[in-house]
Amino acid sequence: MLKTKYWCAVLVLFVSLTAFGQKNAALAPTPPMGWNSWNWFGKNDINEKLIKKIIDTMVKEGLRDAGYNYVIIDGGWRDTKLGPNGELLAHPVKFPHGIKPLADYAHSKGMKLGVHVVPGTHDCAGDAVGGLGREEVHLKQFVEWGLDFIKIDRCQYEVEGCGTCSKNDGWNEQNIKEVYEKWGRLLKNSGRDILYSISAYEYRDWYPATCNMARTTYDIRSRIHKGGVDFVNPLKIKKPHLSVMDIVEENNKAAEHAGNGYWNDPDMMVTGVQGLSDDEQESHFALWCMMSAPLFLGNDPRFMDQLEKELILNKDLIAINQEPTEQGRIIKRAGNTQVWVKKMKDGTRALLFLNLDPTCQQEISIDLKSLGLNKAVKVKDVIGHQELGVFKDKITMKVNIHQSKVMLVTNQE
Structure with a gap:
């Protein structure tokens, strides 16, 4: 009972x-x-x-x-x-x-x-x-x-x-x-x-x-x-x-x-x-x-x-x-830089490169393999409102002091 x-x-x-x-x-x-x-x-x-x-x-x-x-x-x-x-x-x-x-x-x-x-x-x-x-x-x-x-x-x-x-x-x-x-x-x-x-x-x-x-x-x-x-x-x-x-x-x-x-x-x-x-x-x-x-x-x-x-x-x-789908999160730290990713429903990745260095520009990169993507992807700059073309194996960007680069990354068909 x-x-x-x-x-x-x-x-x-x-x-x-x-x-x-x-x-x-x-x-x-x-x-x-x-x-x-x-x-x-x-x-x-x-x-x-x-x-x-x-x-x-x-x-x-x-x-x-x-x-x-x-x-x-x-x-x-x-x-x-x-x-x-x-x-x-x-x-x-x-x-x-x-x-x-x-x-x-x-x-x-x-x-x-x-x-x-x-x-x-x-x-x-x-x-x-x-x-x-x-x-x-x-x-x-x-x-x-x-x-x-x-x-x-x-x-x-x-x-x-x-x-x-x-x-x-x-x-x-x-x-x-x-x-x-x-x-x-x-x-x-x-x-x-x-x-x-x-x-x-x-x-x-x-x-x-x-x-x-x-x-x-x-x-x-x-x-x-x-x-x-x-x-x-x-x-x-x-x-x-x-x-x-x-x-x-x-x-x-x-x-x-x-x-x-x-x-x-x-x-x-x-x-x-x-x-x-x-x-x-x-x-x-x-x-x-x-x-x-x-x-x-x-x-x-x-x-x-x-x-x-x-x-x-x-x-x-x-x-x-x-x-x-999820809350995006940090997937990479290197010095005063961070890489963030958020998975979207259609397989696209929202990607953010962040430079927290107070004195100088930084180069930030991420391997596509770590994002679960193909060797070639199409990248769109979200803040700059422009297509950046095709990237292979990795994405690399120069990012100014306290700036971020936000991208939509999709597999190239």
């Missing part, structure tokens, strides 16, 4: 996880794309008029049609306190009409809307607006507002009655898992398709069965690697974050877990006038595409220069990103 009960429980768990996995895959069959307010506007500089302008601009500039269809209002949209029944309140000055009218507006433009919330007791600024113990109340609001995306950011969790504890001392691995899995179950059964994004700053093996995307690192900073120059929006507080390559190296460790509706999230991007050179911006965006990362812009799309616009709208790079 006990054995029967045990196997029944196992079967129920298997069916539940399978159903959740199927819903995950349906919600995010490819890496989600969109825009997030935090990198550029921070907490203090967002309001409902701005969000409407961002939505309009994304439609006008072709971002929506290229796949960037989510607009995420990060920290700063809430009031500093909860309502009398524990409900979330929109900031009365910045969002006087609440969130639902913005969701309706986004939907009228063929876009989707999401917000940032916190699962503990306080948000990252110390306001007591957390969802701990109020998850059902807050979820009911999200459904009523017509939201399409929830970013749940592991901010502060105060231990009640502990005067010497920091505001993060309440968190441990057990309750992090419990809280985020509870949100996963609630969202699954909410009756509305809401994409679930976890922001808890490192990869955990229960993420793929719980959410659609999850951060694998702390926040990004706009420099290519350690030793670079930080760009700091003068309206924001400067904080120690991770460079592009710090994040890339960490995100690469979780490559095998991406796919089937779950995607490793290396944070919003820092394209545009945020401190990276033109070549560094191209390398940054290309790496996010190779890693099958969620592509969330962290810029002000109202003021994009031509290089940024062409880069983030590059159809071949986006196609590489949206190919759900």
Whole structure:
């Protein structure tokens, strides 16, 4: 009898996880794309008029049609306190009409809307607006507002009655898992398709069965690697974050877990006038595409220069990103250079040569045999938009400082 009960429980768990996995895959069959307010506007500089302008601009500039269809209002949209029944309140000055009218507006433009919330007791600024113990109340609001995306950011969790504890001392691995899995179950059964994004700053093996995307690192900073120059929006507080390559190296460790509706999230991007050179911006965006990362812009799309616009709208790079076969990964390191590969469905290989040397151009090469390809292949330069012809036995390129070369490589018939 006990054995029967045990196997029944196992079967129920298997069916539940399978159903959740199927819903995950349906919600995010490819890496989600969109825009997030935090990198550029921070907490203090967002309001409902701005969000409407961002939505309009994304439609006008072709971002929506290229796949960037989510607009995420990060920290700063809430009031500093909860309502009398524990409900979330929109900031009365910045969002006087609440969130639902913005969701309706986004939907009228063929876009989707999401917000940032916190699962503990306080948000990252110390306001007591957390969802701990109020998850059902807050979820009911999200459904009523017509939201399409929830970013749940592991901010502060105060231990009640502990005067010497920091505001993060309440968190441990057990309750992090419990809280985020509870949100996963609630969202699954909410009756509305809401994409679930976890922001808890490192990869955990229960993420793929719980959410659609999850951060694998702390926040990004706009420099290519350690030793670079930080760009700091003068309206924001400067904080120690991770460079592009710090994040890339960490995100690469979780490559095998991406796919089937779950995607490793290396944070919003820092394209545009945020401190990276033109070549560094191209390398940054290309790496996010190779890693099958969620592509969330962290810029002000109202003021994009031509290089940024062409880069983030590059159809071949986006196609590489949206190919759900696998997360691309590093296959060769030599000095300050890297070679990345991502297998595509039709047998094509997306290939990236990266020069991280801060002082000089580097020659980078890869043997075709190591890519599982024939002795002769056709190569297309994805960023340069040109066919490079036929290469035999190996591919060799000269790559400038902090530049990347991204190629589509196919067997010659």
